[in-house]
Amino acid sequence: MKEIKTDVLIVGTGASGLFAALHLPRDKQVLMITKDEVRHSDSFLAQGGICVQRDENDFDSFMEDTLKAGHYENRRESVEIMIRSSREVINELISYGVEFARKDGELDYTREGCHSKPRILFHEDITGEEITSKLLAAVEKLPNVTILDHVTMLDILEENNQCYGVVAEQGNGTLLSLEADYTILASGGIGGLYTNSTNYPHLTGDALAIALRHHIQLEHIDYIQIHPTTLYSKKPGRRFLISESVRGEGAKLYGADGKRFANEVLPRDLLTQEIHKQMEKDGKPYVWLDMTVLGKDVILRHFPHIYERCLQEGYDVTKEWIPVVPAQHYFMGGIHVDRYSKTTMEHLYAAGETSCNGVHGANRLASNSLLESLVFAKRAALDLTGKWEDARISREEIRSLAEETGAKIQEQKDNLAAVYRHEVLEEIERVKKAQ
Numbered sequence: 094m095k096e097i098k099t100d101v102l103i104v105g106t107g108a109s110g111l112f113a114a115l116h117l118p119r120d121k122q123v124l125m126i127t128k129d130e131v132r133h134s135d136s137f138l139a140q141g142g143i144c145v146q147r148d149e150n151d152f153d154s155f156m157e158d159t160l161k162a163g164h165y166e167n168r169r170e171s172v173e174i175m176i177r178s179s180r181e182v183i184n185e186l187i188s189y190g191v192e193f194a195r196k197d198g199e200l201d202y203t204r205e206g207c208h209s210k211p212r213i214l215f216h217e218d219i220t221g222e223e224i225t226s227k228l229l230a231a232v233e234k235l236p237n238v239t240i241l242d243h244v245t246m247l248d249i250l251e252e253n254n255q256c257y258g259v260v261a262e263q264g265n266g267t268l269l270s271l272e273a274d275y276t277i278l279a280s281g282g283i284g285g286l287y288t289n290s291t292n293y294p295h296l297t298g299d300a301l302a303i304a305l306r307h308h309i310q311l312e313h314i315d316y317i318q319i320h321p322t323t324l325y326s327k328k329p330g331r332r333f334l335i336s337e338s339v340r341g342e343g344a345k346l347y348g349a350d351g352k353r354f355a356n357e358v359l360p361r362d363l364l365t366q367e368i369h370k371q372m373e374k375d376g377k378p379y380v381w382l383d384m385t386v387l388g389k390d391v392i393l394r395h396f397p398h399i400y401e402r403c404l405q406e407g408y409d410v411t412k413e414w415i416p417v418v419p420a421q422h423y424f425m426g427g428i429h430v431d432r433y434s435k436t437t438m439e440h441l442y443a444a445g446e447t448s449c450n451g452v453h454g455a456n457r458l459a460s461n462s463l464l465e466s467l468v469f470a471k472r473a474a475l476d477l478t479g480k481w482e483d484a485r486i487s488r489e490e491i492r493s494l495a496e497e498t499g500a501k502i503q504e505q506k507d508n509l510a511a512v513y514r515h516e517v518l519e520e521i522e523r524v525k526k527a528q
């Protein structure tokens with residue numbers, strides 16, 4: 094097994110992994126790994142935007158909107174941290190070159206379902222790509238950070254509830270022992286476990302399977318968000334999202350009878366239920382969405398990529414209705430973390446969609462996840478830096494731990510992905526039934 098020693102290991106190169114890297118000290122060696130291409134993360138797919146507290150008067154209403162969407166099951170403390178940190182994070186993004194839409198030189202805010210006022214910053218309908226590509230460019234300039242693509246975490250190196258890094262596999266099948274004083278799991282959601290999902294298929298919740306095996310606490314792993322409107326297609330693969338802001342701007346939903354059947358800006362879970370009911374009533378695998386009411390100018394200015402993509406699928410959204418269907422979209426639950434993004438295992442942090450800090454409760458408010466990912470990834474980086482402690486066991490002991498872990502993996506390597514997939518889905522079902 095090939096060995097690499099680093100100070101901090103970050104699993105995942107989405108927004109949370111990159112933002113954590115940017116907040117680690119420059120005198121620490123940081124290794125980032127990603128299962129696929131560096132740019133293949135859900136962070137690049139985010140369309141609608143990123144929330145920000147508009148001003149002091151917006152605090153209560155932002156809090157209430159988030160809690161209401163989350164069915165009041167949110168951790169209030171985490172929501173407060175997110176809202177209070179939002180302006181600073183947005184200013185940081187702008188300092189990395191992120192360009193948000195502006196009107197007369199001032200930041201322009203849009204609104205999505207369940208927000209009582211416009212507080213979402215956006216870049217056309219490719220906000221995630223704009224943010225994540227600028228963060229990636231900033232990380233690539235850092236001499237202390239190395240990124241390895243097509244390297245998959247298979248297990249963690251653990252002894253006595255402390256993490257010493259991970260065992261990973263390179264694209265060519267070589268096993269790697271990646272030893273680290275601290276590890277941050279930033280490995281995203283679980284959409285790859287579902288047939289219909291807006292997520293990248295390689296996001297299969299590997300960190301959750303590993304957490305289960307090592308008795309790291311999970312939280313609310315049955316809280317899975319279905320997005321009400323993705324473009325219906327008979328083709329297999331990732332479903333294309335028709336952003337919530339399309340409905341926030343006034344697009345309407347219709348059943349087969351050409352009549353409206355729901356309030357389009359209901360919270361995602363409630364609107365999904367309404368759409369499923371309508372699909373059943375109509376006996377169709379989709380309902381209709383009318384974007385034509387937005388007018389060609391708004392569509393081309395605000396939603397140019399949705400326009401283009403629908404055109405490729407044979408629909409001109411400026412002239413005709415499109416068929417839409419709900420699909421798995423977001424994972425509210427995850428690896429339980431505290432207010433500093435620390436898991437229940439020593440020297441192990443988790444941030445972004447793979448973690449659960451309680452911000453989203455039972456249902457995520459639109460455009461809160463990029464913000465939550467960035468705020469809590471930064472907190473992970475700052476927290477571990479503040480309490481830095483080298484590994485408690487010697488390099489020799491870590492080496493033999495890696496050999497032991499590697500040998501166990503070797504036995505199961507050919508079907509490990511299938512086993513992990515099964516274990517996560519089984520646990521989700523178990524938790525659902527226990528409710």
Ligand SMILES: Cc1cc2nc3c(=O)[nH]c(=O)nc-3n(C[C@H](O)[C@H](O)[C@H](O)COP(=O)(O)OP(=O)(O)OC[C@H]3O[C@@H](n4cnc5c(N)ncnc54)[C@H](O)[C@@H]3O)c2cc1C
Nearest residue numbers: 105106107109128135136139141142246280281445446463
């Ligand atoms: C279509 C779409 C639209 C969205 N729109 C919005 C929006 O408008 N606003 C908003 O706030 N949020 C939106 N979201 C949600 C948001 O994009 C994600 O929640 C957020 O980007 C998650 O960031 P992350 O860093 O946690 O994970 P990701 O960006 O998904 O990154 C996960 C990383 O982990 C790596 N990885 C996974 N498993 C392993 C492994 N075993 N070993 C090594 N690497 C691994 C992946 O390769 C990837 O690099 C949207 C999501 C989708 C899918």
